[in-house]
Amino acid sequence: MSKIDILVFKTDSFDTDVFVEEVIEYSTNSIILVFGFDRKITVQYKPSNIELGARSINLFKFDNQKLNNYLSPLIFFLDVFVFAKVLSLICWKYHPNVCWIENTYAALIIGIWRKLGFCNKSVYLPGDWLISDTKKRLRSRLGMLIFVIADYLSCRLNDVVLNGTEKIAEARNKFWGKKIAKNELLIGFSLKCQTKNLNDIGKNTICFLGQIKDDSWFDIIVKSLAQIRKKKDIVLKIVGPANLNNEYVKKLSREYKIEQYVKFLGYVERDKLPEVLSDCFCGINL
Numbered sequence: 243m244s245k246i247d248i249l250v251f252k253t254d255s256f257d258t259d260v261f262v263e264e265v266i267e268y269s270t271n272s273i274i275l276v277f278g279f280d281r282k283i284t285v286q287y288k289p290s291n292i293e294l295g296a297r298s299i300n301l302f303k304f305d306n307q308k309l310n311n312y313l314s315p316l317i318f319f320l321d322v323f324v325f326a327k328v329l330s331l332i333c334w335k336y337h338p339n340v341c342w343i344e345n346t347y348a349a350l351i352i353g354i355w356r357k358l359g360f361c362n363k364s365v366y367l368p369g370d371w372l373i374s375d376t377k378k379r380l381r382s383r384l385g386m387l388i389f390v391i392a393d394y395l396s397c398r399l400n401d402v403v404l405n406g407t408e409k410i411a412e413a414r415n416k417f418w419g420k421k422i423a424k425n426e427l428l429i430g431f432s433l434k435c436q437t438k439n440l441n442d443i444g445k446n447t448i449c450f451l452g453q454i455k456d457d458s459w460f461d462i463i464v465k466s467l468a469q470i471r472k473k474k475d476i477v478l479k480i481v482g483p484a485n486l487n488n489e490y491v492k493k494l495s496r497e498y499k500i501e502q503y504v505k506f507l508g509y510v511e512r513d514k515l516p517e518v519l520s521d522c523f524c525g526i527n528l
Contacts, residue, residue: 244291248272249338249361251329251348252286253369254279259444262286265342273332279453279483279509283328292336299324311486313379321346329405330488333360335356344369350392353399367429368393371413374457390417397423402430445523447477451515452527453479454487461494463526468498477504478526481518483509 247269252258254276265272266287273294274287280303285294302320304310310317325348333336333355341356341364343349348365356364364382372389395412397403403423405411411428448467454460463478470476480491488506495501510518 244289244336245339246271246273246289246332246336247339248274249329249332249336249341249352251325251341251343251352251449252276252346253344258286258512273336273338277327277348279506280511283324294332299328307484307486315385318385322351326351330355337361339363341365343367346389346392346396349396349400353396355399363402364400365402365404366396367404367406367452368410369406371410373413373417382519394418397426401425402427410510423473445521446475447479447522449519449522449525450478450480451482451519451525453482453485454468456487456493458527460487460491464491464494464498464500464504467503468500471500471503478504479507479519480505480523481507481510481515 248265248487250260250261250265250272252274260275262274262276265274271289273285273292275290276284276286278284283298283299283301283302287292301324302317304313311383322343325345329348329351332350333341337360339362340363341352343352343364344367346366346368349364349368352361353366354365355361371393373386397414401424403411403426405426405428411423412427414423450458450463452458466479467476480488484506491504492501492506495504507518
């Protein structure tokens with residue numbers, strides 16, 4: 243039986259290409275899976291002697307976005323089932339030395355296999371803390387309950403928790419009233435940027451990159467854009483998977499009479515982002 247050094251289950255992000263290169267440079271005996279916003283799990287890298295079947299797995303979804311929203315609990319459990327099937331097969335066959343997991347529910351699955359001895363060490367990177375104080379419908383409250391339980395177990399079952407920001411740890415510890423993770427560290431991200439005088443750039447577009455959520459504060463963004471446009475010809479470009487919150491933003495844009503200046507591009511492949519964002523001078527994320 244072949245064993246692998248590193249199993250990665252990574253959420254697709256700005257650092258995916260660089261991260262993949264670093265893992266391969268550290269050990270070519272690794273399996274790297276990338277979970278994208280296109281609802282696809284892709285085998286980004288594997289050794290030639292490892293057989294995993296298909297290079298990508300499409301997660302279930304309906305063509306109708308409203309149907310996806312109404313049946314989101316069913317789709318969620320189908321997603322977790324696929325996560326469990328893929329990760330369990332790899333752990334069972336290849337006993338990873340280290341598992342690096344960037345998804346709460348995948349981290350819960352790996353944490354269980356870690357306790358069973360099919361993985362030597364496991365690292366959990368939570369993408370966010372999805373509990374808010376705003377009033378939610380029953381389905382949303384149940385979703386938050388499932389998340390907080392999964393996050394708690396992931397923190398307890400895995401060896402290390404790496405938070406992208408201190409606020410995640412603070413929110414988690416405040417919710418439980420104590421520190422949950424056994425070994426918790428802060429991981430920082432850096433980007434090489436060029437500073438320019440905005441008056442010399444000749445670009446007039448602001449970008450929001452990601453999925454619009456209830457707490458993305460688009461009421462502030464749209465209201466601010468309406469005020470800014472009285473002085474500057476500024477356009478907002480929204481890049482990311484569509485959901486019902488997009489309709490709220492469209493309605494808000496119509497109310498402030500700036501709908502033609504708020505552009506929805508939907509999901510864009512990562513290799514096409516430089517072209518799509520070429521007219522943007524900054525990004526916004528509240």
